């Protein structure tokens with residue numbers, strides 16, 4: 250067998266740095282209280298079951314899947330709000346691009362209101378905004394989508410907690426053990442540093458990884474601002490010279 | 498040239514999927530229709546899939562004993578022969594009879610449910626076949642980083658007793674938290690409740 254690494258090929262992943270991620274139990278974020286496992290996690294090390302993962306074909310995506318301004322709108326209308334392009338590169342910890350992977354994103358509308366029956370915020374629904382989209386990364390790991398900037402919103406946690414403007418992201422990678430959900434924030438937003446969910450992440454440098462940068466070079470004049478948000482998934486130990494699953 | 502490169506970037510830190518995870522992962526289920534035809538992973542197989550049809554179901558329960566009604570579960574498993582579905586060519590139009598991957602929301606009573614086939618055995622890190630199992634990943638409001646676990650099958654007692662992963666769990670009572678009981682029916686059901694916390698807390702993995 251050749252030494253070329255294919256997506257989905259075996260190769261041990263770097264161990265997850267659990268100190269970089271939020272711990273399970275974070276008292277400042279009250280929902281974690283009854284949902285945090287109390288036992289420590291059982292160290293497993295990936296087996297074939299977690300080193301493999303689902304893949305998605307390009308043909309499954311519709312033309313408007315990555316256009317939140319239009320993918321839910323009716324009669325040629327468009328969503329209300331500050332128009333923007335969000336783009337970035339999915340990389341692994343080896344700084345290698347992760348191509349052909351599904352990236353899903355969801356967000357509140359420009360007023361900070363989600364289209365969801367449990368939503369309790371007074372801000373108005375936008376009839377032309379659903380708040381969901383998805384992309385598959387290109388051969389260099391890039392994704393992009395068009396949307397409106399989500400509003401900040403209040404939520405029941407402490408007496409008066411507000412979420413900073415953010416977009417939720419789900420990324421697959423090529424191994425089930427790479428599966429990641431996170432949130433993207435916006436450069437310069439002072440509310441980032443007052444948010445109990447952001448504060449579940451212990452390290453400020455780790456939080457900084459979730460802050461998208463305003464990118465004036467990729468704006469569309471008279472149309473949309475651009476923000477760049479790169480996402481890093483776990484990397485594999487495999488090199489060109491070694492692609493067998495190591496025992497342990 | 499290094500055989501074992503060290504990581505040069507840090508993994509993006511996880512954040513909770515939040516209370517509205519269904520908007521992003523099962524949009525049709527929560528009423529956002531017309532954007533995509535079907536929620537991804539809602540169906541795992543076609544009529545052509547080989548293997549024994551089964552239903553995998555149970556409830557997700559929190560540390561207060563309350564149903565977790567706002568979770569999403571993903572399931573990844575081998576086919577009936579113990580193989581994982583090969584990556585599809587990017588432009589392939591063919592849909593596999595069995596994808597190996599499912600995604601389901603929990604219902605208001607905390608129930609999840611996958612229609613799938615019983616997986617075959619996959620070789621473990623020790624070179625011996627592991628007992629049949631499916632891998633599960635659970636996200637929800639209040640879960641800061643997705644929880645990884647497995648579901649095994651009670652009618653595979655012999656294979657379970659020799660399983661590489663189950664044997665890493667020292668306390669036999671905790672081992673039981675991963676083993677689904679079988680209920681006969683037109684389609685056999687394997688039932689396993691997932692306890693996020695509490696006396697019967699499920700074993701979760703650092704993979």
Ligand SMILES: [Fe+3]
Pocket residue numbers: 357412415417515517
């Ligand atoms: Fe949110």
